[in-house]
Amino acid sequence: CSATATIRATLFPGDGIGPEIAESVKQVFQAADVPIEWEEHYVGDQIDPRTQSFLTWESLESVRRNGVGLKGPMATPIGKGHRSLNLTLRKELNLYANVRPCSSLPGYKTRYDNVNLITIRENTEGEYSGLEHQVVRGVVESLKIITRQASLRVAEYAFHYAKTHGRERVSAIHKANIMQKTDGLFLKCCREVAEKYPEITYEEVVIDNCCMMLVKNPALFDVLVMPNLYGDIISDLCAGLVGGLGLTPSCNIGEGGIALAEAVHGSAPDIAGKNLANPTALLLSAVSMLRHLNLHDKADRIQNAILKTIAEGNHRTADLGGSATTTDFTNAICDHL
Ligand code: NAD
Numbered sequence: 255c256s257a258t259a260t261i262r263a264t265l266f267p268g269d270g271i272g273p274e275i276a277e278s279v280k281q282v283f284q285a286a287d288v289p290i291e292w293e294e295h296y297v298g299d300q301i302d303p304r305t306q307s308f309l310t311w312e313s314l315e316s317v318r319r320n321g322v323g324l325k326g327p328m329a330t331p332i333g334k335g336h337r338s339l340n341l342t343l344r345k346e347l348n349l350y351a352n353v354r355p356c357s358s359l360p361g362y363k364t365r366y367d368n369v370n371l372i373t374i375r376e377n378t379e380g381e382y383s384g385l386e387h388q389v390v391r392g393v394v395e396s397l398k399i400i401t402r403q404a405s406l407r408v409a410e411y412a413f414h415y416a417k418t419h420g421r422e423r424v425s426a427i428h429k430a431n432i433m434q435k436t437d438g439l440f441l442k443c444c445r446e447v448a449e450k451y452p453e454i455t456y457e458e459v460v461i462d463n464c465c466m467m468l469v470k471n472p473a474l475f476d477v478l479v480m481p482n483l484y485g486d487i488i489s490d491l492c493a494g495l496v497g498g499l500g501l502t503p504s505c506n507i508g509e510g511g512i513a514l515a516e517a518v519h520g521s522a523p524d525i526a527g528k529n530l531a532n533p534t535a536l537l538l539s540a541v542s543m544l545r546h547l548n549l550h551d552k553a554d555r556i557q558n559a560i561l562k563t564i565a566e567g568n569h570r571t572a573d574l575g576g577s578a579t580t581t582d583f584t585n586a587i588c589d590h591l
Pocket of ligand 1: 330520530532535
């Protein structure tokens with residue numbers, strides 16, 4: 255009998271509901287006997303000059319060393335304060351692609367039963383380059399950076415993902431009719447990569463039309479690849495199609511094979527500390543981390559237990575119309591395991 259070696263993974267519980275849903279992941283992993291040893295890191299209360307944010311260099315080193323991690327949501331003050339913690343992570347670890355799967359959950363009825371979309375968001379530049387300044391009083395400027403290197407990299411990731419996951423179509427989402435240079439370059443790079451994948455259908459859709467098409471008929475899309483801001487917005491729209499932000503996972507992919515999984519949602523300050531959060535999004539993100547580690551048996555077991563608990567309907571959290579607490583829901587998943 256050979257025991258599976260323990261794998262170290264970094265865990266950022268994060269802010270707001272983060273610690274509650276991270277606790278749920280730890281409990282479920284324990285119930286499923288997952289061979290992961292968490293290396294927990296917290297957001298500090300002093301700015302680390304090496305990262306220019308409350309995230310310390312040691313935290314980033316932990317992800318670099320382990321190669322895998324899970325992060326809870328991190329709050330960013332609006333319009334002031336320190337460098338965004340999420341931006342710091344993405345920039346410093348070069349987490350260039352954010353993969354956001356969005357599928358209908360069996361047994362949980364929404365307007366559509368057939369949603370099965372993958373949003374791939376460029377994660378390092380675009381409108382989120384963090385380059386904003388005042389030109390003169392009353393006039394501010396924000397720079398949208400699009401580079402050939404980052405666009406090719408995310409396009410290549412999207413087509414490779416489509417090919418290796420049995421997907422048929424990649425749609426590049428843009429506004430190149432207005433942002434001719436920036437989104438124009440993004441599209442040019444997508445077209446170049448598309449030529450290398452003749453078996454994958456490639457199309458280009460303007461972002462506003464894409465929103466309309468998605469809410470009218472999500473089955474029109476398969477894999478969507480897009481610059482940073484559009485990916486942020488479209489993935490929340492997609493979450494709404496299947497039941498909300500409590501359900502949708504994501505995984506950040508970095509250079510050198512780093513994978514940092516996280517939920518799509520934020521720190522949900524309105525329900526933080528009340529044991530009301532739905533941990534499904536973070537749990538499914540943790541499942542994607544297990545798949546990255548080729549721990550498919552564990553991933554399947556946990557995913558099935560989550561889906562079964564939601565489908566049965568006795569232990570749903572408030573966002574899904576139920577009255578279960580985070581703890582009730584987590585215990586029900588553990589019972590299924
Ligand atoms: P949010 O995603 O935190 O919340 C939006 C709504 O969804 C709220 O009503 C919230 O209660 C609900 N919600 C979110 N997650 C839920 C869950 N797991 N279960 C049940 N309901 C859930 O968005 P926001 O309010 O715009 O942002 C709050 C903070 O989070 C901000 O500081 C923002 O910068 C940060 N944020 C962080 C990330 C991240 O760390 N990746 C992502 C988005 C927002």
